[in-house]
Amino acid sequence: EVQLVQSGAEVKKPGESLRISCKVAGYSLTTNWISWVRQMPGKGLEWMGRIDPNDSYTNYRQSLQGHVTISADKSINTAYLQWSSLKASDTAMYYCATRDGSLGFFDNWGQGTLVTVSS
């Protein structure tokens, strides 16, 4: 059984840095791309970007380019989402998900990491 286990909730101040993680268990991280999806409080789902863990090739939503970085460490089957300078508007639940290679659906999801950014 494939499981994605995300790191715990975070409370940060504006301007601080943060890295959250998504550990894949049950299969190799390199089997499929990993995507990150954001859900702001009470809102819908927003695709942020994705990584191919085989070669670390990434795609980002244009509005987030340069604000977040997606990375992966194949040796420990873990993907990451990081910020160098958080904003209050980054307050959201963040999900990682495995992406089917040909049809692009998200078939396995992490449990979510709640990030709260407040002064």
Add this chain to the structure above:
Amino acid sequence: DIQMTQSPSSLSASVGDRVTITCRASQAIYNYLNWYQQKPGKAPNLLIYAASNLQSGVPSRFSGSRSGTDFTLSISTLHPEDFATYFCHQSHSTPNTFGQGTKLEI
């Protein structure tokens, strides 16, 4: 970006009812349309992929269909556990985009 217009945004129904949720894509996405169910405090769960394929383990009362750029999720007979929020998702182009969601309420 491809816009996904989902309707209705909310829907009141009763156990045993048949319900239909629709998503319209702003341009051709062929069969690259997926449906998810999300319950409060939980991650989304894949129901239907490639417009009409039932994900393993999902009850057969859920079905999906496509007509051009219009996509439909149907639930044939509502069970109590089906009251949740449903999202469509296009995986044809980057950035992937989601519908705004449909909250299915009693």
